[in-house]
Amino acid sequence: MNRPVCTLRLYRLRRYSLACATIFLIAANPAAPAQAGFLVGNSADVPTAYHTDKIDDVIVVIDDFNASNDPDLTTHILLLKKTGDDAGDLFNRTNDNNGFSFFEADMTTPITSKIRLTDDDVAYFSYSGPENILYYSVKTSANDGFSLYTFTPGMNLLDVVDSTSDISHVSFWVVGLPEPSSWLLGVTAAMTNLRRRK
Secondary structure, X not given: OHHHHHHHXXXXXXXXXXXXXXXXXXXXXXXXXXXXXXXXXXXXHOOOOOOOOOHHHHHXXXXXXXXXXXXXXXXOEEEEEEOOOOOXXXXXXXXXXXXXXXXXXXXXXXXXXXXXXXXXXXXXXXXXXXXXXXXXXXXXXXXXXXXXXXXXXXXXXXXXXXXXXXXXXXXXXXXXXXXXXXXXXXHHHHHHHHHHHX
């Protein structure tokens, strides 16, 4: 009499295990596009930051995030490229995008011009080039600030939080040179290690 009950329980356990395994595989699918690593902050939320995404303003947003959350975020950054009107413009005729690919909000339709990018308030990008991008900042065409994100492999969200204005440009930030005091500290530590080895 107990045998059918045991068989039924085993059947239910197998179905439950299969459902759990399916959910795990969908969640862990490496092909699924990832959005930005995390939002570091918005210049509009930081009283001392301006509404431009120049390096000093970007560092103010990072410092503000560090003061509240204390992660290991570096402020040693330099501008790599941007999608605006300057020498590093990703969409100028002599530039092949250097590993950058931009997409509409559907994450499949390519964006191949700056004009098309600035018609959207939300877009995505991926990067497959050699540079070590740490952050990227997204600014709107209106003066309502910029949002700063960490970069992750895969698809990255381009959006200014709490704004429906179109994107003005995106700036990409890489590892920069540390301040002279940091260099001096590093040299002193290296010299100390050399003396200990002798």
